[in-house]
Amino acid sequence: MAMFLDVLSWILLTLGGISVLIGGLGALRMPDLYTRMHAASVTDSLGAILVLTGAMLQAGLTLATIKLAAILLFLLLTSPTSSYALASAALIAGTKPLSEREQPEGGKQ
Amino acid sequence: MKILGLYYYWVFAILLMTGFYAVIAKPNLIKKMIGLALFQSAVFLLYITMGHIVGGTAPIFSSVTGDTLYSNPLPQVLILTAIVVGISTTALGLGIIVRIKEEYGSIEEDEIQEIDKQ
Amino acid sequence: MSPETSIIAALIVPLVGAIGIALAGRISPNVREAVTLTTAGALAWIVWGLLPIVFAGGRPGVTLAEVLPGINIAFEIEPLGMMFALLASSLWIVNSVYSIGYMRGANEKNQTRFYVMFAVSLAAAIGIAFAGNLFTLFLCYEILTLSTYPLVSHKGDKNTINSARIYLGVLLTTSIGLLLPAIIWTYSVAGTGDFVMGGILDGKLSGPAVGLLLGLFVFGVGKAAVMPVHRWLPAAMVAPTPVSALLHAVAVVKAGVFTVTKVIVYIFGVDFLFAEPSSSWLLYAAAFTIITASIVALRQTNLKRLLAYSTIAQLSYVVMAAAILKPLAEIGAAIHMLAHAFGKITLFFAAGAIYVAAKKTELHQLKGIGRRMPITMTAFTIGALSMIGVPPTGGFVSKWYILAGAFEADNYVALATIIASTVLNAAYFLPIVYMIWFIKEEPGGKEHGEAPWQSVLALAITAALTIGFFLFNGPALELERQLVEGMS
C-alpha cells in the first residue's frame, strides 16, 4: 500500500515537473504574449496541482499535508487571477493578439 | 566543501560588483538605485553565509530538544536590520528620483547635468 | 598706580578710547576730537609714568593668560620697548592735533572710523612695544596689520583698494608664511619664546640653521621693509597723510625694525649671532636695501613716494646697525628709531600740509612754495637735513653711533654703505630744498597760505623735536645703555 502510494506520488511529481517544463518552453517559444500566457498559465495550474498532490502523498496525513493543501488552494485562486489581470492589462495597453496582426512578432511585456 | 564555501563568497563578490557596476556606469538614476539594492543584498548573502553551520538548523528551539546544532543567530539579526535599512534607502532614493523627474523632466544623469549647465 | 596696572591700562586706554570715539562721533566732530586728544594724552601720561621705573633698571611685567602650555600672553617692559612706546604714544598727541587740521582741511569722509581705527592701531603698537614674548608680539603684530587695513583703504576707490590689497597681502603673507614658522621653530627648539637678555637660542641651534631662522625672522617681519618685502610701504602711501606720518613713518615701520632688533638682541643674543658666520648675510641685505632704496628714491616724482623709499632706506639703517652686532651699533639702532621718527614725521606733516593747502603732491609743483608756506617749509628743510644727517639735527646723533659701532667692528661694508647713502640722501633731498626756496614759482598758481593752524603747530613741534634731539639726547642714551649692558 505505502509502496503503491509512493510510486503514485512519484508519478504525479514527475508529471507535474514535465508539465511545468512544457509551460516554460511554451512561454519561451510561443509567438506572442497571449499564446505565451496561455501556455504558461494552464500548465502552471496543472503542474502545481500535480506536484502538490504528489508532495501530499509523500507527507501522508500530517500538518504538512494541510499546509500543502492550503498552498494549493491559494495557487488555484491566484494564478488564474493574475494571468487574467495580466491579459486584461495587456489588452488595455493595446497589445493586439497575433490573429489580428499581419506578421508574427513577440509581444514584449 | 571548501570549494563550495568559496563559491558562496565568490557569488557574493560577483553580485556586489555587478550592483556596483550598475551604480557607477549607468547614467539612469533608477538603474543606479536597482544596482544599489543588488549591491546591498550581496552583503546580506555574505553575512548569512558566514552564519551557517554544517548540519545546523534555524536557531529556533524545537519541542524535540536534543543536542541539535543551531546556526548562528547573530548574523541573521544583523541582516534583518540591514534589509530594513536597505528598503528605507531605496524608498528615499526613489522619492528623490521622482522629484528630479518632476523638476528636470529626465532621470538620466548626463542630461540633468546638461540642463544645469545652461 | 602699580606698574602692572599701568601696563594693562596702557593697553586698555586706547581701546576704551576707540569705543568712546565711536560713540562721540555720533554727537559731534568736536567732541570726538576732544575724546581722541584726551585718550592720546592719557596714554602718553601712563607711558611716561612707567619711564622712571625702567630707568631705575626695573622690568615690570604682567602675564594675562596662558594660551597653551608654555605660551602666554605676557607683557614685560625693557628699554627698547619703553622707548618705542614713548615715541608712539607721544607722537600720537601731536599727530592727532595734525589730523584734526588735515582731515577737516581735506574734508575726508568716515572720519570717525578713521579715528577709531587709529586708536586701535595705537593699542596694538603699544602691545608690540611691551610684548614679553614672541607669541604676544606676533599677536599684536597681526592686530596692527589688520587694524591699519581700514586706514590704508580709507578712500575706498579702485586704486586705493588695489594698494590696500598689496599692503595686506605682503604683510600677511610674510607674517604667516615666514614669521609664524620662525616663531614655532623657536618655541620647539628653545621651549620658550620669552625675551631674555643674551638670547635663548645659544647652544640650541647652530650652523646654517641660525642663518635660516634669522632670515625667516627678518623677512617675516615685513613691516621692517627689508628688500624684497618692501613693496607694501609705497603702496600704503594712498592712505591719508596722518596715517603715512604716524603709522608708516613711526608706529608700523618702527614696530618692524623694533621687532627685528628685539629678536636679534633678546632671542638670538648679539654675541651668539656675532659668533655665528651664517648670520652675516643680514648686514649685506640691509646695505643692499639702503643703497637700492635711495637710488629708487632719486627717481621719484611724487613727494610721498619719495619719502616712502627714503623710509625704506632709513629702516634698513636700523636693521644694519643691529646687524653690526656691537653695543654702540645697537645703541645707534635704537637712537636712529627716534631720530628718524622725528625727522620723517616732520617731512610727512609737511607733505600733508602742502596737499591740504595747495593740493600739490608732485615735486615739480613745489617750486618757490617756501615763500607761501615759510613755517612748513622750514620744518621740511630741518627734516630733510636730519635725514641726511647734518648737524644740528637728530639724524647726526644716530649716524654717529652707528658709525662708531661699525668702526668698533671694523665693518667696512657698513661704513661704505653709510657714506654712500648719505651722499644719495643729499642727492635727492637737497634739490628739493633748493627748489622750494630759490626757484621762482611759475605764474598762475593758485593763491594759498599755510595749512590749518593745527597742522602747522604739529609740524612745528616735530621739527623742534628734531633739533632738540640733537641737543638733549642724554636720557635716551642712558636708557639704551641698559640695553647693551653685559655685551662684549
Add this chain to the structure above:
Amino acid sequence: MTVIFGVFLLTLLVITALAIVRTENLFVAVMLMGIASLLIAANFFILDAADVALTEAAVGAGISTVLFLGALALTNAQERSTTSRKLLSTIVVVAATLVLIFATFDKPEFGDPNSPVQTHVSPWYLEKTPEYIDIPNVVTAVLGSYRGYDTLGEVFVVFTAGIGVLFLLGANPGVGAGQQAREINSGLRHHLIPRVVGRLLIPFIILFGLYVQFHGEYGPGGGFQAGAIIAAGIILYALLEGEKRALEVMPQKFLLGMMAAGGLIYGGVGVVCMVLGGNFLDYSVLSSNPVKGQQMGIILIEAGVGIAVTGTLLSIFHAFAARER
C-alpha cells in the same frame, strides 16, 4: 543535496544579476530584481535563516518591487542605451572583485563549526536564552532584547525614510493628483475577477500578518515581516479599490500617527525600564519575574515595530501613488 540546490540557486542568482544590469527596459529590470530577491530568500532559507528569508521575501520581493513600480509609473520605464565611462567602471569593478576573491582565501571553511563566528559570541546566546528569556526563537530574542538597541535604531531608520518621502512628495495625497492619477487610483474596480479574488484574499493576508507578528517568539517572524505583510495586504486593497477608498480606511494622518507611535512605543518601553531602575531597554525590570519581563518587553517592542513599519510603508506607497504622472 541542499548544497547542490544552493549552488544551483546561486548560479541562477548570478545570471539574474547580470541580466538586470544588461537589460535596458527598467520594468524588466525591476521584475528581475524581484526574482533575484526571491532567489536570495531561498538561499537564506537553505542557510537556516528562516526569519531573514521571510523578511527578504516580504520586503525585497514584495515592497521594494511595488515601490520601484510606483517610481517607474511616475518616470519612464525605458533607459537610454548609453553606458557612460564603461571601460573605467569595468576596470574598477574587476579590480575590486579580484581583491574580494583574494580576501576569500583564509576565510574559515564554509559552515565550519569551529570558526570564530560559531565559537565566540553566538554559543552564549544559544545557551543562555532559555534561562534569561525563554522563548524558542533565538533570533527574536537577540533582535528584541540582546541587540534591542539596534532594532530601535532600525525602527527609526524606517521612520526617517517615511518622513523623508513625505517631506519630498508632500504629506497629503490628492495634492496635484490630476485626471490621469485619478484613473490609476480608481484601481481595478471595473474588473470583477481580481476584485472578488482579492477581497477573498485580503483578510487572510492580514490574518497571516498578525500571526507572523505575534508568533515571532515561537517561529520565524516578528514586527518587520508582519508589518511588511500587512502593508502588502492593504496595498493590494488600494490597488483593487483605488487610493481613495484605501485612504478612507486609513487616512494619511492616521498612518503618520502609526509611524510616530510605533517608534514611541518602542522607545517608551526603554524609558520605562530606565524609570524602573534598569538600564535602557532592560526589560527584566518590567515584571517581578525577569524572564516574564523580558517576554513582555519583546512582545511590546515587536508590536511597536509592526505598527511603525506598517504605517511607514503605507505612507510611502500612498505618497508615490498620489503623485501626478
Add this chain to the structure above:
Amino acid sequence: MNALDAHLPALQVVVPMLLSAIVVMLKPRGLAWAATTATSAVAFAISIELARLTLDGATINYAMGGWPAPFGIALGVDAFSALVLLVVTGASTVTLIGARASVDSEIALERQPFFYSAWLLALAGLAGIVVAADAFNIFVFMEISSLASYVLIAGGPDRRALPAVFKYLIMGTIGATFYLIGVGLIYMMTGTLNLADMELRIHEVADQKPILAAAGFITVGLGLKAAVFPLHVWLPNAYAYAPHMVTAFLAACATKVSIYVLLRFDFFVFQENLTGHAFQFSAFLLPLALLGILIGSGVAMFEKNLKRLFAFSSVAQIGYIILGASLVSVAGLTASILHIFNHALAKGALFLVAAAFAMNAGGLRLADLGGIGKRMPWTFGAFVIAGLSLIGIPGTAGFISKWYLISAVMELGVPGIAIIAVIIISSLMAVVYIWRVVEVAWFGEPAEPGVAAPTIPPMLIAAIWICALANLYFGIAPQLPADLAGSASQLLLDHLP
C-alpha cells in the same frame, strides 16, 4: 557619579530620537521649531556634563538592556567622544537658535514638522555614532544620520539640491555598505562586534587577508562619508544647495563624525595588530590630505558661489584633520582632534553668515554680495572674525590648531618642511578667498541700486555672534578643547604597541 549620570550616554541619543517622533506630530507654526531647539539644548547640556565627567580621561561605559558586552550592545564615552559630542550638539543648538526665520523663508510651513523631525534624527544619529562602542551599532546610526541629512539637504529651495542629494545618497550608501562589508569580514575572523572585544581577539588573525581587506573597505567607506579627498565629490553641491541652516549644521559636524569613527576604528582595532599598519595608514592618508588641502583651497580661490567656496574650503580643512591624524603622534592627533572643534566653530559661523547674507541679497554669488557688508556691518564683522579664524590669525581658534599642527609636523624634522610649506601655502590661499569676499562685501557696489534696508532676524545675529565670540574666546583660552583633545589623542595612542 549619580544615577542620572550613569544613564547619560543613552539619554544623549534617546532624547532627540524619541522627540523627533513627537515633533513630527506638532502643528507647524513655531511650536515644532521651539520643541526642536529645546531638545537640542538638552542634548547640548548632556554633552557638556559628559565632557565634565570625562575630562580626566575617564570612560563612561553603558550596557544597553543590561546585557554584558560583547553579548549586548555597549556604549562608551571618553574624552574623544565627549569633544565630538560637544561639537555635534553645540552646532545643532546654536544653528537652531538662529534657524527659524531662515527656515521659514526656505521651507513651506506644512512641511516644517518633517524638516525639524529629520533634524532631530540627524542629531540623534550623529550622537549615536559617537557614543556607540559596537561596530554594527555604528552602522545603524550612521544610516539614521545619513538618511536624515539626505532629507534635510533635499529640502533646499534650489532644484539643483535634488541631483546633489541623490549623488550624496548613492555615495553615502556605498560608503556605509563598504563599512558594513569591512565589519562583516572582521566579524567573520573574530566572531565579535564589540570594538574592545575585537581589539583583543583580532591578535591571532591580524595578518590574514580578510582583515587586510576589511581595513581597506572600512577606510574607504568612512573616507567616502568623511569627504576625504578625492572622495569629496558629493560635498560641494550638497552643501551649496542645501537649506542654509542645514549647511551650517552639517558642515560643522557631519563629516567630522565619520573621521571620528575612522580614527577610533583604526587606532582601536587595526593599528596595533596589523603589521606595519601605522605606516600604511600614513602612507595612504598623508598624500591625500596634502592634495586635499591644496586642491580644496585652490578651487575655493576661484569659486564664484559663496557656499561652494566655503564647501571647498571645508574639503581643505578636512585635509588638515586627516593630516594631523596621519602623523600618528600625540601632537599630530591633538592637532587634528582640536581642529575638528575649531573648524566647526569657524565654518559654523561662516555658513550662518552666509544664511544671513542670503536673506538680504539676491543670491550667494559674489556678484550679488556687493556692498552687503556696509548694509549689515554686524554680520560682516562676525564674518571677518570667522574668516580670520579660518585663516589662522593669532587670537582666533583657528590659530591654535594650526600652531599644534605645525609643531607636530616639525617633529618630523627636515621632511616636515615640505608639509609645513603646504600648510602655509594653503593658509595664504585662505587669505585670498576670504579677502575676495571681504573686498566685494565692503567696497563692492550693490547689484541692484535701490536695495531695501536689510532684515536680519535678531536670533540669527545672536547665533552668529555666539559663534564669532567663541572663535575669539577659544583663541585666547583654548584650555577646554585642548585638554580634551590632548587626553583623547593620548587615549588613542595608548592602543598602539
